[in-house]
Amino acid sequence: MKTQPWQLETGAYPFSIRFNPHYSHLDTERHVNNVAVQSFHTEARTRFHMAVLGDRAWYSDDVLLRPRRTVTHFLRETHYPHEVTAAVRLVAVEDDSYRLVQALFQSGECVGVQECLMGAWGEAGWAASRWVALPDAARRALAAEQVDGQPLLPWPELPEETETFEPGPRQVALTARYADLDPDRRLSELAQARYLEQARAGSVTMLRQPNLGLLVARIDIRYQRWDTGMGEVALSSELAGIGNSSFVLRGRAAVDGRPVAMAESVMVLIDRDTHRPTPVPDALRAEMAVLQPPTA
Structure with a gap:
């Protein structure tokens, strides 16, 4: 899935908010961390929901409106402390889902785009929790905000969902924290993004090379379930x-043995002197063999 020209234009988005990045958003590369960038999209989406569905739309004691999938494109580095404009456009509404396109603008340029498929998660006990139809009132309100007229690309293919955790060649254990919960006492969207980042980081660290850097170009996350709180976390990549x-890392996260999210991250190798993409050396390709899943 690539970005389209209209997604890079501020005028394509009827809803937007502005804010400044915080110092705490910075990473070791001295620009805004990829999960912090995803949090900007989450904030814009939440404010959009509040504008369309009411001021209390940021929490729910009934059906949860949650992402089923997000594809986030990192087009440029986002820098501190310059103001960011986060914009939202609703492009499709179905009985059980709706699709948003979101963009971030900084210093007159589009620095990132996210496509988000939203759904409704209904809970009736652990075994009965599942994706359900959108509440009628929410579907009607959202449909009134739909903006047509631009083509939509199909979602990239991902492996089939599984009900059991299938760890990859590199595995990481992680301790859940109270801070990982959202206001609905569920494992938050950004906590899951952090888990998947940690799964990816373990693999990336072993691939670090002198004078070579890595940039995240795209992260495609599928959120599998929203009935999970704190528990024993398992990660793999x-x-x-x-x-x-470039290369693609696939990460998985599970809580108490149940898969909660899976991500595919496109990583681009860059020359630190020129800050331009550079071919993956043969020696690095050989080292990557340890990350390949076993063949059937």
């Missing part, structure tokens, strides 16, 4: 593909 100057 594997190599899903390799190109000329």
Whole structure:
């Protein structure tokens, strides 16, 4: 899935908010961390829901409106402390889902785009919790905000969902924290993004090379369930593909043995001196063999 020209224009988005990045959003590369960037999209989406569905739309004691999938494109580095404009456009509404396109603008440029498929999660006990139809009132309100007129690209293919955790070649244990819960006492969207970042970081660290850097170009996350709170966290990662100057890492996160999210992250290798993409060296390709999943 690539970005489209209209997604990079501020005028394409009828809803937007402005804010400044915080110092705490910075990472070791001295720009805004990828999960912090995802939090900007989450904030814009939440404010959009509040504008359309009411001021109390940021929490629920009944059906939860949650992302089923997000594809986040990191087009440029986002810098501190310059103001960011986060924009939202609702492009499709179905009986059980709706689709948003979101963009971030900084210093007159589009620095990122996210496509988000939202759904409704209904809870009736652990075994009966599942994706359900959108509440009628929410569906009608959202449909009134739909903006047509621009083509939509199909979602990239991902592996089938599984009900049991299938760890990849590299595994990481993690302790859940109270801060990982959202106001609905569920494992938050950003906590899951952090889990998947940690799964990815373990693999990336072992691939670090002198004078070479790595940038995240795209993160595609599928959120599998929203009935999970704190529990025993298990993470894993594997190599899903390799190109000329990029490769794809697939990460999985589970809580108490049940899969909660899966991500595919496109990583681009760059030359630190020129800050341009550079081919993956043969030696690094050989080292990546340990991240390949076993063949059947």
